[in-house]
Amino acid sequence: MTALGLLYPGHFAEDDFPRIEQLLGSDIRVDVVHTDIGEDGPGVAALRELGAEERLAAGVAELRLAGADAVVWACAGGSFVHGWEGAQRQVRALAVAAGMPASATSFAFVHAARELGARRVAVGTTAPGEVAALLADFLRAGGLEVAGVRSSESVTAAEAATWGEEEVLALARAADVPEAQAVLLPDAALHTAAHVPTLEKALSKPVLTANQVTVWEGLRLADRRVNAPALGTLFTREPLVQA
Template identity: 75%
Template sequence: MTALGFLYPGHSAEDDYPRIEQLLGSDVRVDLVHTDIGEDAHRVDALREMGSPERLEAGLAELRLAGAEAVVWACTSGSFVHGWDGAHEQVRGLALAAGMPASSTSFAFVHAIREIEVRRVAVGATYPDDVAQLFADFLRAGGAEVTGVRSSGIVTAAEVGTWGERELFALARAADSPDAEALLLPDTALHTVAHIPALEKELGKPVLTANQVTVREGLRLADRRVNAPELGALFTREPVVQA
């Protein structure tokens, strides 16, 4: 049994995680601990505070008791707002405090882009424009070419958590562009897991979503590969064979 630990801010789309666990269909356990988000606002100062060491470390004891082998900070905006170097420092501190490998959703997106071997990506973000642009900057620092960013201007995770299929597909269609090799939908407050195959079929390209890539990152840290077609192209590719 591989046990993966996730620190999830507040309560919005956490039901994506048991759904993913079920779809993995293997001996993988997904353990989720909720962190205190403080002020629920897609604003840079509030997001930096949300991902502060004190707030993250508060949930680690529970994950250790659950036997987690790796931990991922399941928040995109609460990591990339620190910038490339600051986000690295955040996960290094988390790994030291946890005593296990650690990462975050922002790095999960970078690693997922590399995993599916694409470079040009479009972004459909629920965030206000200034926060969405910080995510694009983070992706560029990780080597991606961002073909365009569509922002929805939503201020709170609570509102994002109320979005259903109609709003999700509208954002995806508006954000996609013909020159993008994949579409990225950040924000772990957004319910996406039930819709990934349909999104990929409609757009004709891989779709990477926050909760999906977060779990894939936990598997990467634990050195596990699981084939799960219902979780999209990210979970169906064969490993690259090094020459």
């Protein structure tokens, strides 16, 4: 049994994780501990507060008791707004507090894109432009080329959580550009676990979503590789995108 511990902010699209767990197989367990979000706002200040060390530390003890093998801060914005170095410090502090390997969704996107050989990516996000720009900077710091960014501007997490397949697909299509080798949807509040195959079929390229890459990153930390095509190209055994 491999147990993954996720620190997830608030209550928005956490029902993605039982679906992902089911698709991964019976020897994978995904434990979710919810962290306090404070203000549900899309701005930089709110996101920095979201990932404050004390907020993350509050959920660590529960994950240790659950027997997690690795922990992932299941939030991109609450990580990348601190910059590459700041996000690394955040993860290191989390690993020390948890006593296990740790990462965050922001790093998961970089690692997943590398896994697929996708050096040029496009980003579709519900965050405002200033936040999207910080994400683009973070991805570039991770060695990726950002071919385009599409922002829906100032959608709260609660609003994003109400989006269905049609809205998510529209965001992905709006973000996509021909030169991008993959499309990234970084919002953990979006329900995407059931939509990845549809998204990839519509765009004819890999689509990486927050909750999908978060679980994949936990498996990577736990040194597990799982073949689950229903979760998209990332969960197939062989990368399909070549640089």
